[in-house]
Amino acid sequence: LPVKLYNDNGDNFVVIAHRGASAYHPENTMSAFRAAVDMGAEMIELDVLLSKDGVPVVIHDETLERTTDGRGKVEDYNLRDLKKLDAGSWFSSGHKGEGIPTLEEVLNFAKGRIAVNIEIKTEAVTDSLNGGIEEKALKLVYKHKMQDYVLFSSFDYRAIAHLRELDVDISTALLYEKSQSEKREPKELVSDYKANAFNCSQRQFSKKWAEQLNEQGIPVFIYTVNKTQQMRKVIELGASGIFSDKPDVLKKLVDNL
Numbered sequence: 001l002p003v004k005l006y007n008d009n010g011d012n013f014v015v016i017a018h019r020g021a022s023a024y025h026p027e028n029t030m031s032a033f034r035a036a037v038d039m040g041a042e043m044i045e046l047d048v049l050l051s052k053d054g055v056p057v058v059i060h061d062e063t064l065e066r067t068t069d070g071r072g073k074v075e076d077y078n079l080r081d082l083k084k085l086d087a088g089s090w091f092s093s094g095h096k097g098e099g100i101p102t103l104e105e106v107l108n109f110a111k112g113r114i115a116v117n118i119e120i121k122t123e124a125v126t127d128s129l130n131g132g133i134e135e136k137a138l139k140l141v142y143k144h145k146m147q148d149y150v151l152f153s154s155f156d157y158r159a160i161a162h163l164r165e166l167d168v169d170i171s172t173a174l175l176y177e178k179s180q181s182e183k184r185e186p187k188e189l190v191s192d193y194k195a196n197a198f199n200c201s202q203r204q205f206s207k208k209w210a211e212q213l214n215e216q217g218i219p220v221f222i223y224t225v226n227k228t229q230q231m232r233k234v235i236e237l238g239a240s241g242i243f244s245d246k247p248d249v250l251k252k253l254v255d256n257l
């Protein structure tokens with residue numbers, strides 16, 4: 001595996017909580033990450049964008065409407081204003097007042113507890129090649145000495161190439177989905193970008209790809225799988241890990257295999 005796990009169960013399979021335990025708590029919030037740890041997940045996945053004042057914040061959408069009570073784009077607000085938003089009420093009244101975490105807050109929490117997959121959102125990559133989101137996220141990872149416990153990923157492969165330039169050892173994963181206009185085979189892509197893992201949509205995943213990549217020592221992590229039946233199928237096809245909104249369900253299945 002490309003990352004160390006604090007709670008490695010030795011089976012070389014990674015239970016990844018997608019945006020935290022997001023079936024039960026508002027996605028990308030501290031309560032979702034805490035629940036993922038409590039459920040025995042080995043990794044949390046989260047999404048990062050930059051605030052207007054350049055702080056990596058943990059939120060999936062480029063705009064605030066779906067998961068907060070704010071309006072407009074994340075990049076148009078300074079951190080102190082993003083911090084005033086409620087990122088919990090949309091999910092349930094019991095989560096009222098939960099805030100948007102910074103990447104630093106999550107790393108601080110994760111250290112010693114759980115590995116972290118940091119997805120650099122495509123929207124944040126555009127102007128990042130000089131002192132942008134990759135440098136900022138990496139700096140926080142170094143500061144918290146989490147370099148062995150993080151896996152960076154992105155649908156925008158410029159971010160992956162840039163991270164490799166910045167750090168020859170940091171673990172990266174290419175995110176892949178059906179709509180990707182990419183013509184290269186996964187194994188070529190992984191070697192072109194010097195990536196350490198392949199994070200693939202379950203719609204696209206095949207046994208052939210799993211075999212090709214596993215042969216090269218590249219694990220394939222599949223997103224987003226919430227049904228036991230499908231989890232079982234994906235594991236049979238050769239996945240090394242699964243992103244799930246229900247890490248407890250996945251954990252139970254994996255433990256009983």
Ligand code: G3P
Binds near residue numbers: 045
């Ligand atoms: O990183 C795996 C999965 O989260 C990718 O899709 O849309 O949730 O970023 P998305």
